[in-house]
Every structure is written in structure tokens, then in C-alpha cells.
Amino acid sequence: MNFADRLMEKVDEKRSHVCVGLDPRLDQIPTEITDKAVAEYGTTLEAVYHSILEFNQGIIDAVADYAPIVKPQMAFYEQYGHWGVKAFEKTVAYAKESGLLIINDAKRNDIGSTAQAYADGHLGSPKFWDEQKLESNSDSLTVTPYLGSDGINPFVETCSDYDKGIFVLVKTSNPSSHELQDLESEGVKIYEKIAQLVSKWGEEVIGKRGYSAVGAVVGATYPEEAAKLREIMKNSYFLVPGYGAQGGTAADVIPAFNGDGYGAIINSSRGIIFAYQQDRYSDDYQEAAREAIIEMREAINQALAKAGKISW
Numbered sequence: 001m002n003f004a005d006r007l008m009e010k011v012d013e014k015r016s017h018v019c020v021g022l023d024p025r026l027d028q029i030p031t032e033i034t035d036k037a038v039a040e041y042g043t044t045l046e047a048v049y050h051s052i053l054e055f056n057q058g059i060i061d062a063v064a065d066y067a068p069i070v071k072p073q074m075a076f077y078e079q080y081g082h083w084g085v086k087a088f089e090k091t092v093a094y095a096k097e098s099g100l101l102i103i104n105d106a107k108r109n110d111i112g113s114t115a116q117a118y119a120d121g122h123l124g125s126p127k128f129w130d131e132q133k134l135e136s137n138s139d140s141l142t143v144t145p146y147l148g149s150d151g152i153n154p155f156v157e158t159c160s161d162y163d164k165g166i167f168v169l170v171k172t173s174n175p176s177s178h179e180l181q182d183l184e185s186e187g188v189k190i191y192e193k194i195a196q197l198v199s200k201w202g203e204e205v206i207g208k209r210g211y212s213a214v215g216a217v218v219g220a221t222y223p224e225e226a227a228k229l230r231e232i233m234k235n236s237y238f239l240v241p242g243y244g245a246q247g248g249t250a251a252d253v254i255p256a257f258n259g260d261g262y263g264a265i266i267n268s269s270r271g272i273i274f275a276y277q278q279d280r281y282s283d284d285y286q287e288a289a290r291e292a293i294i295e296m297r298e299a300i301n302q303a304l305a306k307a308g309k310i311s312w
Ligand SMILES: O=C(O)c1cc(=O)[nH]c(=O)n1[C@@H]1O[C@H](COP(=O)(O)O)[C@@H](O)[C@H]1O
Pocket: 021, 023, 073, 105, 142, 171, 172, 173, 174, 217, 218, 219, 241, 242, 243, 244, 245, 246, 267, 268, 269, 270, 271
């Protein structure tokens, strides 16, 4: 099974196309968690580590029945140095033990030889001394395509060797994504050209169910572009961020799916993990996260059924 097969198995098991973004912002973590950590460890990075980990574990417990996959965004962890990276690693291990797949959202890439080190560290297994190996627990990684094929090839080979996946930035959700991505060259927009490359890069790693281990990031905030991109990258799984907090709705994400009711995994971070701060959800952060993910899962499943894109 390639990464897409493994993802689709989880999607079927949970009957859910939702990805939960684990973007822990310290000042939004419930104070009962941060106060306890500070009481024990003081206002130290160790207290930050314990706060993030306890919060993430609580979120994972709350959403594990309703999500096939989670996406910790590396920036929220590595900003705290080695304590943050430790929180990331422990979070990933806990998500894996809880039966979830993981997108490591670190948006990496470089020249080929350096990209190989990123691929080994984040998806494969860097070797050290003689027989020692460090296996990455992440199932997939976000990568930038800016360096072209020789930056991408090491990732694709590692995906093939370890049944892992990548999501290449194609059309991002942010307001200024048009500044570069929508420029035209030879009558083709840059994001369309990247999509053509994504399709080509993925040809050698197609799984049993027809989807490639090379996926694409396509923002929920650009549904018209998503429809065009769906045509260009028929075999790619889309990671679709921008639902909820950035304005994307269930109707907006439907063009990212294929007619078979698969092909897109929709991420919400703040909208789920900090749902307890919104009036319409419970004050308890775990209960609120559960309410928010169930609501999102149903909204997407209903919109898919309405569009005749039936997954089950
Ligand atoms: O690659 C991503 O995940 C990503 C790409 C993109 O185009 N837009 C985007 O918002 N993201 C990430 O998706 C998450 C969105 O978070 P919320 O806006 O809180 O749901 C953040 O972790 C972003 O870094």
C-alpha cells in the first residue's frame, strides 16, 4: 500500500475527510493546563513542552474517532528550540499510537543533495555510525516546489521506499498567493505548471486505488482554481487548508474532490483545536473539539453527497 492507499483506508474507517491541524498557540491553550505546567516547572521552556504535549494529547483523544489524519505545523514547535521539537516528536508518536496518520507540515526543500537529508529525516531513516537508524514516525511532509525536479526527486524516492507521501505547494490559501502563483508564462499560470509537474512526479508512485504518493496543497479559499487543478492532477490527493478560520466552507472544498468522493483531505486547525473559545461550542476544550470536528465531518459528507460525489 502506498501512502494514498493507507490514507484512504483511514478515511473509510473514520468516514471522514477531515485533517486536524495541531497548531498549538501557547496563549490559547486552556489556563488549567499552562498553570499546572508553570506551577511545576516555572516559566521555562520545559513548562512550554509539557503544556503543548498535554494539550495535543487531549485534542488527539477527543478527535481520534473522527479524523483519519492530523497535521502538526512545525513552526509552532521549533520556535521553542529542542523542547519544542521534543513536543513535536512526542505528539507525532502519540497520534500514531492513537491510530492516526501524520502530515508533518514543515514545508521543506533545497538542492537535491540537501533535500535528501530532509527526506531521510522527515520521512525515511537517516543512518548514523554503523547500524544505527532513526525512523521517522511522520507519514507525509509538505514541500515547496520552487527548486524544481532535482529538489523533489529525493522525496519521491523516499516515499517509494518507505510508503510515505508528500504534499507539494501548488495554490496556497493566503491572500497574496496570486503574486507569484498566478503569474502566466507561455499562456499557463505558474500554479497550473506546478500542477503538471506534480502529476508527472507522481506517475511512478501510484497506489492500488489509483492515487499517487505525490499530493498537492490547494487552499479551500480558491474553489475555482481547485476545479481546474483537479483536472490537471487527476491522481493526486489534495491537502486543502483554509477551512473555517480562513473562510473556506464545505461547498468551497467540493471541487477539490474527484467524482469518486475521494482525493481531498480538508484541514482545519484553529477551528477545531480552539473551538472552546467560540460561544457555540462547549467551554471544555476536548468536548468543543469533538463537537467542531463532528460538525465539519458531517458538513463535508453532506456537501459531497449533494454534489453526487459519493465516498460510501
Ligand atoms: O500547507 C499547509 O498546511 C498550508 C498551506 C496553505 O496554503 N495554507 C495554510 O493555511 N496552510 C496551513 O494550514 C493551517 C491552517 O490553519 P487554520 O487557518 O487555523 O485552520 C496552518 O497550519 C497553515 O500553516
